[in-house]
Ligand SMILES: Cc1ncc(COP(=O)(O)OP(=O)(O)O)c(N)n1
Ligand SMILES: Cc1ncsc1CCOP(=O)(O)O
């Protein structure tokens with residue numbers, strides 16, 4: 001998959017899933033069946049070998065589900081290792097402390113999905129060579145208290161302008177009620193962790209997010 005699906009982007013956080021009593025691969029399958037277009041594997045406390053194993057497990061679990069993009073947070077080596085084991089992994093999401101965009105692209109190839117974090121216009125240099133930009137936190141969130149100041153919807157609109165045509169994925173404290181404001185801001189996708197991974201019924205929560213997104217027409221840009 002070489003274009004980022006528009007709509008709901010699940011950041012599948014292994015720790016949040018486990019705390020809520022969910023198997024991460026099961027959450028991924030339920031979310032994709034509900035219409036989530038992208039799954040990012042995120043496990044900040046896992047060692048590299050466990051992260052490869054988790055990525056392969058999620059990719060294997062998603063075989064036979066509707067098509068969805070699968071990317072790895074931070075680690076290009078993990079995406080490559082999972083691919084080497086036969087897993088279908090589409091790319092990575094790299095942050096400011098990970099490999100540079102051009103290096104991620106060079107290692108993964110021209111068809112890979114490479115997303116980068118850029119919250120403010122002055123960070124957009126990282127977006128050169130990337131397919132899309134993750135911008136946030138829109139709101140402060142207990143899922144990542146160290147994420148930096150909230151950019152709010154004004155900051156998001158500024159990010160969409162500065163991204164210069166690259167799709168923007170909004171992240172941080174978001175839920176179904178935010179779909180209209182996000183689409184009005186010109187955002188391409190809404191990324192969520194806790195709204196799905198911490199929900200008692202992740203598939204039902206994902207379905208409500210997808211329905212909320214689809215109810216709002218996209219703004220013409
Ligand atoms: C879609 C998306 N946008 C932003 C982020 C944040 O990435 P990063 O800055 O690398 O922070 P961590 O998630 O690694 O803590 C993201 N993961 N996904
Ligand atoms: C990974 C990340 N980066 C910025 S905010 C965030 C976490 C978002 O989690 P939630 O959707 O639970 O607020």
Ligand SMILES: [Mg+2]
Pocket residue numbers: 073074093094095098
């Ligand atoms: Mg990261």
